[in-house]
Amino acid sequence: MIVMFGIFLLTLLVITAIxxxxxxxxxxxxxxxxxxSLLIAANFFILDAADVAxxxxxxxxxxxxxxxxxxxxxTSAQERSKSSNRLLSFTVVAVAxxxxxxxxxxKPRFGDPLAPVQTHVAPWYLENTPTYIDIPNVVTAVLGSxxxxxxxxEVFVVFTAGIGVLFLLGSGTASSSLPRETNNEGLxxxxxxxxxxxxxxxxxxxxxxxVQFHGEYGPGGGFQAGAIVTxxxxxxxxxxxxxxxxxxxxxxxxxxxxxxxPLIYGAVGIAGIVMGGNxxxxxxxxxxxxxxxxxxxxxxxxxxxxTVTGVLLSIFHAFAARGR
Amino acid sequence: xxxxxxxxxxVLLTLGGISVLIGGIGALRMPDLYTRMHAASVTDSMGAILxxxxxMLQAGWSLATIKLIAILLFLLLTSPTSSNALAxxxxxxxxxxxxxxxxxxxxxx
Amino acid sequence: MYYVVTLATLVTMGLxxxxxxxxxxxxxxxxxxxxFGTKTVLLLSIIAFLYGRPDFLDLALAYAxxxxxxxxAVLEFFRVRSLRRFAEIGEEAKTE
Numbered sequence: 001m002i003v004m005f006g007i008f009l010l011t012l013l014v015i016t017a018i019x020x021x022x023x024x025x026x027x028x029x030x031x032x033x034x035x036x037s038l039l040i041a042a043n044f045f046i047l048d049a050a051d052v053a054x055x056x057x058x059x060x061x062x063x064x065x066x067x068x069x070x071x072x073x074x075t076s077a078q079e080r081s082k083s084s085n086r087l088l089s090f091t092v093v094a095v096a097x098x099x100x101x102x103x104x105x106x107k108p109r110f111g112d113p114l115a116p117v118q119t120h121v122a123p124w125y126l127e128n129t130p131t132y133i134d135i136p137n138v139v140t141a142v143l144g145s146x147x148x149x150x151x152x153x154e155v156f157v158v159f160t161a162g163i164g165v166l167f168l169l170g171s172g173t174a175s176s177s178l179p180r181e182t183n184n185e186g187l188x189x190x191x192x193x194x195x196x197x198x199x200x201x202x203x204x205x206x207x208x209x210x211v212q213f214h215g216e217y218g219p220g221g222g223f224q225a226g227a228i229v230t231x232x233x234x235x236x237x238x239x240x241x242x243x244x245x246x247x248x249x250x251x252x253x254x255x256x257x258x259x260x261x262p263l264i265y266g267a268v269g270i271a272g273i274v275m276g277g278n279x280x281x282x283x284x285x286x287x288x289x290x291x292x293x294x295x296x297x298x299x300x301x302x303x304x305x306x307t308v309t310g311v312l313l314s315i316f317h318a319f320a321a322r323g324r
Numbered sequence: 325x326x327x328x329x330x331x332x333x334x335v336l337l338t339l340g341g342i343s344v345l346i347g348g349i350g351a352l353r354m355p356d357l358y359t360r361m362h363a364a365s366v367t368d369s370m371g372a373i374l375x376x377x378x379x380m381l382q383a384g385w386s387l388a389t390i391k392l393i394a395i396l397l398f399l400l401l402t403s404p405t406s407s408n409a410l411a412x413x414x415x416x417x418x419x420x421x422x423x424x425x426x427x428x429x430x431x432x433x
Numbered sequence: 434m435y436y437v438v439t440l441a442t443l444v445t446m447g448l449x450x451x452x453x454x455x456x457x458x459x460x461x462x463x464x465x466x467x468x469f470g471t472k473t474v475l476l477l478s479i480i481a482f483l484y485g486r487p488d489f490l491d492l493a494l495a496y497a498x499x500x501x502x503x504x505x506a507v508l509e510f511f512r513v514r515s516l517r518r519f520a521e522i523g524e525e526a527k528t529e
Contacts, residue, residue, distance in 0.1 A: 001436060002483075008443055012450055019454045031462045034503060035453060038473050038496070045477060045492065048484070054492050061470075062499035066506040073513050190412060193505060196405045200398075204498055211491065218488040228495060231502050238502075238509045341441035344472070348445030351452055351468060357460050360452070364468045367445065375438060375475050379482050388487030395478060395494050399471060402501040406467050413508045414460045417515055 006046045013039045026075075030068045037061040050219035051139045054211075058227035063312055066234055070319035133293045135216040143221070144297035148280045151300065152269070155262050155307050162258050162311030169318040197239040204232040212305050216294075222301040226308025233309075234316055242320050254314045261307025268299045333381040340374030347371060356422035357414055361407055368403035372396060435483045442476045463507050470500025 037060035108115035212225030237245030282296025283289035350363025453465035
């Protein structure tokens with residue numbers, strides 16, 4: 001029965017994808033992409049992957065939609081008519097799709113208990129997490145400790161994306177004069193969203209902190225928490241205006257957050273070497289190895305969270321400051 | 325006692341499902357933006373209260389109930405705000421309600 | 434017991450999608466996106482209970498939040514665009 005729900009959601013996703021491609025109004029495309037992101041996140045949830053669903057919803061449906069709309073506010077709303085060779089691109093895409101579909105014939109069937117990942121990889125992690133790391137959420141254990149090197153790479157990728165965008169767009173300190181300052185006050189004239197938003201922002205920040213530190217016991221972790229805290233500050237920027245948001249959390253702090261995240265991560269890795277283990281080995285960090293693992297995972301999740309917050313907010317301010 | 329709770333939560337869940345469906349059909353078939361908004365708000369308030377209330381009865385006194393109360397409070401606080409903001413934005417941009425349009429044109433509907 | 438409500442919510446999500454695709458004005462589509470988000474919150478709460486995992490209710494709360502902020506972002510977009518259009522109209526009127 002749950003599989004039927006999953007198939008129904010995937011059908012809706014196909015319909016949404018077709019509608020995104022066929023519309024020529026970019027704003028409609030952005031709205032439908034938000035809906036597609038929610039559909040995929042619901043599908044991940046039905047497949048019992050809660051961390052991925054939370055990240056997809058927070059980043060895909062929330063922050064991506066806001067960033068696309070900020071970019072769309074600077075350009076026109078209609079798509080340009082295509083001038084390139086459509087037949088060639090159609091052929092290339094069709095060939096690539098057929099090759100991919102042919103490659104899926106070799107995969108094991110969906111949910112097969114004899115697949116290699118279910119007999120070798122997953123049981124190893126499930127059996128060894130209680131002995132080595134002893135936290136209930138195995139996803140965080142794999143992400144933080146067993147595959148910590150990959151997560152280090154991810155943090156650096158996020159950091160690189162942030163500085164790439166800042167190179168392209170400028171750092172968001174609105175150096176040009178603001179021509180109509182009284183009108184740039186955000187949604188100040190809408191009284192009800194302003195009151196409700198100001199009431200809710202502390203609770204959203206608290207929820208973000210909860211998701212950050214609860215990532216070892218349930219779905220959560222650094223990426224999701226960074227997106228939620230960014231959402232709270234974007235809410236503040238939407239309601240009170242860009243200037244006040246930059247006064248509340250200045251650009252220097254955001255750059256500092258962006259840089260401090262990978263720094264913390266690398267420092268934890270090097271601290272492992274200094275204390276006598278390997279790089280990113282958390283066991284020597286505390287008196288007993290399991291406590292060291294807990295401390296290490298806590299510190300790197302903090303690093304991930306502040307990197308994601310700094311990068312997403314810098315990108316948002318870079319877009320929003322260009323329109324003035 | 326548990327049978328009573330089960331029956332009550334089944335009733336609440338079914339009524340909630342019906343409200344959600346009615347709101348969805350209304351959002352599809354209503355003639356104008358504002359009437360569609362009115363139909364969609366039925367799902368956000370009545371549907372949410374009934375469905376989450378039904379689940380809360382099944383959960384008993386536990387942490388899950390507190391989280392469900394938090395979700396319900398958040399939904400009840402934010403979805404009327406979104407509807408209000410959307411309606412005022414549409415009104416400021418110039419979308420007129422259908423009753424006013426028909427009055428202006430003086431044509432038979 | 435939960436299957437009926439899940440089915441109703443899924444059908445409503447489909448109807449909201451039809452409204453998002455068909456809706457003549459942009460505000461219809463924003464309304465559809467908002468409705469879709471709140472239905473996803475309900476769907477997640479029900480399925481979290483269906484699976485017997487009350488931990489997953491954090492996701493529903495996060496989705497409700499994201500939906501709210503998405504709608505307010507859309508309204509800010511409209512406000513900026515209409516301001517720009519009014520400014521252009523004002524400048525055209527000045528140069529005439």
